[in-house]
Amino acid sequence: MVQIVIDGQETEVEVGTTILEAAKKVGVKIPTLCHHPDQAVKANCRICVVEIEGQKLLQPSCSFPVWEGMVVRTNTPKVQRVRSNVLELILAHHAQECLFCSRNGNCELQEVTQDMHFTREVRYTNETRHGKDESSPSVVRDTNKCILCGRCSYVCDKIQSVGALCKEGRGFSTKLSSAYGKDLADSTCTNCGQCIQACPVGALTIHDDTEHVYEAMEAGKHVIAQVAPAVRITIAEALGENPGTVNKGRLVTAMKRVGFDKVFDTDFSADLTIMEEGHELLNRLQNGGTLPMVTSCCPAWIKFCETSFPEELPHLSTCKSPQQMFGALLKTWYPERSGVYPKDIYSVSIMPCTAKKFECVRPEMNSSGYQDVDKVITVQELANMICAAGINFADLPETEFDSPFGLGTGAGEIFGATGGVMEAALRTVYEVVTGEELEDVDFNAVRGFEGIKEASVDLKGIEVKVAIAHGLGNARKLMNAVKAGEADYHFIEVMACPGGCIGGGGNPIKNWKKMEKRLEGVYAEDKKLPIRKSHENPYIQKIYNDFLGEPLGEQSHKLLHTTYIDRSDIFKS
Amino acid sequence: MNTSHTPAMQLEQVASLAREFKGKKDQLMLVLLKAQKITGHNALPEDVAVVIAEEMGVTKNHIYDFATFYAMFSTEKRGKHVIRVCKSTPCHVNKASNAAHMLEKTLGIKMGETTEDGQFTLEHIECIGVCDRAPAMLVDDEVYGPVTEESIPGILSKYQMQGEEI
Numbered sequence: 001m002v003q004i005v006i007d008g009q010e011t012e013v014e015v016g017t018t019i020l021e022a023a024k025k026v027g028v029k030i031p032t033l034c035h036h037p038d039q040a041v042k043a044n045c046r047i048c049v050v051e052i053e054g055q056k057l058l059q060p061s062c063s064f065p066v067w068e069g070m071v072v073r074t075n076t077p078k079v080q081r082v083r084s085n086v087l088e089l090i091l092a093h094h095a096q097e098c099l100f101c102s103r104n105g106n107c108e109l110q111e112v113t114q115d116m117h118f119t120r121e122v123r124y125t126n127e128t129r130h131g132k133d134e135s136s137p138s139v140v141r142d143t144n145k146c147i148l149c150g151r152c153s154y155v156c157d158k159i160q161s162v163g164a165l166c167k168e169g170r171g172f173s174t175k176l177s178s179a180y181g182k183d184l185a186d187s188t189c190t191n192c193g194q195c196i197q198a199c200p201v202g203a204l205t206i207h208d209d210t211e212h213v214y215e216a217m218e219a220g221k222h223v224i225a226q227v228a229p230a231v232r233i234t235i236a237e238a239l240g241e242n243p244g245t246v247n248k249g250r251l252v253t254a255m256k257r258v259g260f261d262k263v264f265d266t267d268f269s270a271d272l273t274i275m276e277e278g279h280e281l282l283n284r285l286q287n288g289g290t291l292p293m294v295t296s297c298c299p300a301w302i303k304f305c306e307t308s309f310p311e312e313l314p315h316l317s318t319c320k321s322p323q324q325m326f327g328a329l330l331k332t333w334y335p336e337r338s339g340v341y342p343k344d345i346y347s348v349s350i351m352p353c354t355a356k357k358f359e360c361v362r363p364e365m366n367s368s369g370y371q372d373v374d375k376v377i378t379v380q381e382l383a384n385m386i387c388a389a390g391i392n393f394a395d396l397p398e399t400e401f402d403s404p405f406g407l408g409t410g411a412g413e414i415f416g417a418t419g420g421v422m423e424a425a426l427r428t429v430y431e432v433v434t435g436e437e438l439e440d441v442d443f444n445a446v447r448g449f450e451g452i453k454e455a456s457v458d459l460k461g462i463e464v465k466v467a468i469a470h471g472l473g474n475a476r477k478l479m480n481a482v483k484a485g486e487a488d489y490h491f492i493e494v495m496a497c498p499g500g501c502i503g504g505g506g507n508p509i510k511n512w513k514k515m516e517k518r519l520e521g522v523y524a525e526d527k528k529l530p531i532r533k534s535h536e537n538p539y540i541q542k543i544y545n546d547f548l549g550e551p552l553g554e555q556s557h558k559l560l561h562t563t564y565i566d567r568s569d570i571f572k573s
Numbered sequence: 574m575n576t577s578h579t580p581a582m583q584l585e586q587v588a589s590l591a592r593e594f595k596g597k598k599d600q601l602m603l604v605l606l607k608a609q610k611i612t613g614h615n616a617l618p619e620d621v622a623v624v625i626a627e628e629m630g631v632t633k634n635h636i637y638d639f640a641t642f643y644a645m646f647s648t649e650k651r652g653k654h655v656i657r658v659c660k661s662t663p664c665h666v667n668k669a670s671n672a673a674h675m676l677e678k679t680l681g682i683k684m685g686e687t688t689e690d691g692q693f694t695l696e697h698i699e700c701i702g703v704c705d706r707a708p709a710m711l712v713d714d715e716v717y718g719p720v721t722e723e724s725i726p727g728i729l730s731k732y733q734m735q736g737e738e739i
Contacts, residue, residue: 153634163632168641179637180619180648571633572623 002068007075019050019061019072028074031083031112033090033200034149035062037511040158042150046086047112050074058082084118092124094201095144101202106509108200109147129175135185137361138207138354138505139193146176146203152195159498160472162304164189176203188307188570190472192300192496193354193505206354206506209375210385216346216374217259223346224262224334225255226326226405229270230352230416230501231379233521238383238508239393244517246525249398254386255350256399265401266349267408269326270415270424271534272543273297276560277319277421278428278534279551281491285462290314292467292482292489295421297321299359300496302564304472309479310566315492318561322415323349323356324365326405327372328559333547337404347374350382352416352504355496367559378506407539410441410525410532417522418470418500419446419453422493426457426466427533434460441532447523449499449515452478454489466491471498579612579620586611587621591628598631601639605646615651615694622648644698652687652694654732657711658720661700669708672720673697679725692733 001012006023013022018041023030034045043063050061053071058079061072073079090109098104128144153165153176164187168177178187195204217223227248236245248265255263281293296302296317305316320328327349331342349356353376359365360373377385386393400406411427414420423443430438445455446468453468467489469475475494481487497503502518503510510518531537548555579587587608594600608625609615617640619633626633640646658664658673673684676695680688687694703709706718717728 157632157634163634166634166638168637170642170644177637179622179632179634571627572620 002066004066004070006072013066017066019064019066020048022066023074030061030074031115032062033108033112033147036151036198039151039154045149047083049079049082051076051079084116087113087116087118088122090147091122092126093128094147095128096126102205103202107202133183135183136189136191137357138191139184139196140205140207141184142203143175145201147201148174149200151198152204155194155198160192160194161476162188162190162472165195190300190303190496191355191358194497196505197510206378206380207357208381209377210381212375213348213377221346222261222340222344223348224330225260225348225350226264226266227350228266228352229413230504231350233416233502233518234352234379234507235383238379239386243514244521246521250393250396252399252401253396254391254393257391258385258389262402264405265408266322266326267412268405269322270412271409271537271540272325273319273322274411274424274428274534275540275551276556277317278425280317280319281429285490292492293317294492294494297421298495300355301475301494304496306564306567307570310568312479312483313564316564320560320562324372325560328367331368331370331372332559342368342370349373349376351376352379352501352507354378354505364562380506380508404539407537409534409537410529411534413526413529414522416501417519418495419468420500422446422466422468424534428535430459465489468493470495470500472496579618583611584624588624588628591625594629596630605640609646613653615655616647616649653692654713655694655696657696657698659701659709660697663704664708667707671722672708675722675725679729
């Protein structure tokens with residue numbers, strides 16, 4: 001421990017603590033931009049400079065470690081003047097269009113500008129850096145707003161190991177780019193949207209598709225929505241409530257008021273996924289299929305596997321994701337029962353995920369003869385729609401999801417957290433294999449935020465070894481082991497986003513502290529539900545009896561399973 | 574964006590060079606400088622970056638970031654010989670701009686361009702540390718200075734002849 005003095009306040013902190021962290025401890029807020037609580041220190045924006053007694057130059061507090069007896073001053077006129085100049089230079093390269101920016105009101109640069117009370121005019125001509133890339137269905141990259149903090153490329157490189165973003169050039173002409181100036185759509189980008197979560201400003205944002213939904217509503221289409229498990233965890237947070245506030249009743253009410261004709265629960269098709277995927281696993285185990293089998297719910301993971309591990313594609317489960325299973329049913333089974341023609345249906349899914357926008361336009365996702373899911377709207381976009389409709393989310397009464405796809409189980413509910421699909425599958429597979437009731441449905445070994453989790457489950461004599469990875473960097477490690485033949489797992493769950501879908505790119509801006517709260521919300525919700533195993537969902541049983549036949553049957557194969565393609569060419573050209 | 578294809582033989586040469594430095598990210602500068610020579614165009618087109626990325630275990634975007642940062646690299650095809658005229662102060666006051674104009678006139682290209690026959694690319698460069706020979710320039714790795722209107726044809730012909738021999 002070392003004794004230091006910050007702005008006259010004495011405090012004791014551990015060796016190696018940065019001035020920024022120490023200042024936080026004594027209640028001093030130093031402005032930051034390139035600093036992110038979940039990332040390594042970059043110290044390139046210089047907005048956090050402070051004065052250290054005995055040092056001639058100001059030092060960046062985010063990277064400068066404390067020493068015994070250090071005396072720091074964070075708010076002298078000199079410090080404030082320098083910070084103000086630094087900010088002015090950043091603003092000179094930042095597009096001045098705050099009012100029309102999707103991060104308006106939720107922008108770190110705005111916050112810093114406001115906190116520092118920077119009200120004078122910028123003395124330099126405002127010169128921004130080139131164009132806007134709207135090629136990707138998921139992520140919009142606007143280099144005119146980029147402040148070159150490097151937080152996006154950090155998460156893309158170090159956490160996701162994707163490497164789709166980099167800086168190009170030097171000095172004044174530096175800009176955010178992809179290798180060889182490629183558009184995001186032509187790059188290795190997996191559409192996971194973690195860069196959006198890391199961006200302090202509006203340089204990386206969600207591709208906004210709300211306009212298309214309004215158009216469909218205006219055109220008199222039968223607009224139906226499915227709502228992913230993670231959405232009920234983060235929607236209230238997106239509308240200003242505390243992280244971890246779970247609410248589906250108010251969510252359904254709000255969506256009805258926005259103009260959706262029917263609101264269904266993707267938990268239902270998550271249960272369906274478990275039925276198909278569980279039986280596929282059993283089939284592979286019993287008939288010598290390719291093992292380990294890897295989950296296929298996550299579209300960013302699928303694209304990552306298609307680009308980086310094309311030779312391992314046979315490991316992927318052939319099951320469509322819950323979104324696409326639901327999409328197929330909504331334009332086949334649902335029209336038969338509701339009397340609405342598939343061509344009149346506009347199917348929207350509400351997702352915590354930006355990669356789902358890419359998934360729904362994959363050409364093979366049209367089992368119904370139409371594009372199965374017409375549009376994907378993220379949590380952030382839905383929150384905008386709710387606000388725009390003048391709905392006060394906090395005061396809404398509760399409404400149930402619409403029948404017949406309104407009932408999901410606790411197993412479907414936990415899909416939103418890392419390890420959730422695995423746990424849900426185990427709950428069902430255990431009972432199918434052993435024929436006995438599973439008494440304790442909580443598989444604690446597969447829960448939590450550890451990067452790669454391993455567990456072994458005894459199915460009455462058959463030992464099933466499982467592994468769970470979240471974050472594509474961890475997935476890469478796991479797949480390298482599979483490739484090298486060093487992994488003897490039977491079943492692997494991969495989610496591209498750190499923490500699983502509750503950490504997805506389409507959610508409100510996150511950090512690990514908020515993620516802890518969201519995770520608590522997921523498992524609390526699971527505990528509350530009367531049915532916690534997918535195969536016990538009565539509507540699942542009904543749909544198999546009435547329509548699908550049996551898991552892995554002919555109809556299932558046609559509607560609920562898919563194929564993958566080798567995309568490794570993306571690296572070559 | 575460079576869409577040209579590098580011959581397979583050169584890509585193999587680059588691959589075996591990069592393989593020696595597998596996992597040694599700190600040696601990227603060295604690898605890129607050598608690779609740029611191998612291509613014969615003084616450039617690091619995308620297919621070359623792909624090979625280096627694969628063999629060294631770095632990402633392509635890191636190579637692009639690196640190559641666009643340093644002036645000695647180019648991601649676009651350049652001439653067989655790169656002429657770099659110093660534009661720093663000591664050279665400037667010793668009339669480097671005259672030399673630059675003379676070069677532009679003789680080669681029929683502007684700064685940053687490449688001659689049609691692919692022999693020369695003309696560029697500016699920051700101080701190369703031979704201020705005593707101002708105005709100075711580099712042709713590939715060779716230093717020349719003081720460069721005068723009179724000395725330019727002689728220097729160029731040396732490289733043009735080299736070109737004819739090959």
